Amino acid sequence: MPAAHCVSTLDGVILQADQGFLDLLQRRESDVIGISYRQITDPRDLQRSGNMLAVLEAAAAPVRLQKRYLRPDGTSIAANLLVTRFSDPDRLISTLFWHDGGRDLPPARLWEAALRIRHVHNARVKLFGSDLSTDPIGSLLIGIYLAEAEGRAVGLNQIATYAGVAISTATRWVAVLRQRNIIDAQADATFNLQLTRAGLDRVEAMLTTVYEAPDASIMLM
Secondary structure (H helix, E strand, O other): OOEEEEEEOOOOEEEEEOHHHHHHHOOOHHHHOOOEHHHOEOHHHHHHHHHHHHHOOEOOOOEEEEEEEEOOOOOEEEEEEEEEEEOOOOEEEEEEEEOOOOOOOOOHHHHHHHHHHHHHHHHHHHHHOHHHOOOHHHHHHHHHHHHHHOOOOOOHHHHHHHHOOOHHHHHHHHHHHHHOOOEOOOOOOOOOOOEOHHHHHHHHHHHHHHHHOOOHHHHHO
């Protein structure tokens, strides 16, 4: 599934780009290296991109953003972006995920909400142990949602590991979620678990409550 990386200066001039980044932009390396992010960013997202650069701090957590990139034919493609600032030398390292066909990317705030839930779950495992931190249904749904949001394929083995349960347990719950039209029954569960449209709507409705709750930290527990 599509993923890409690039390295740029602090003000957004691209220094290095992998083939995935070139595929995203549908451009040659010679057309990308040395240009500013402003030249390939959809004008509608320039302000948001500039705001992101302004808040980046060295060694801090990555900043998450969803933005649209311009392709040579004049079309735009949306990508989810994780940007980390490093020092000595000062550089920005970007990791991008996108869908080139199929479902649209989720709103950036919902992707971030899913990442927050995953972060709290990982902290809970460290603090209390995996045996006191199991939530197979919630973990399965968040794991599949994040895979789709980041353009990755996830199968039973990976999702069982992510949820901290045996493959047999993951298989049983996946079967239940398929019966309830939450996980797509047509896709091969061994390699590519996907949410149905109804399942995606429900997961995103759940994630929306992270922002609506008076105290989001309570909701995340």
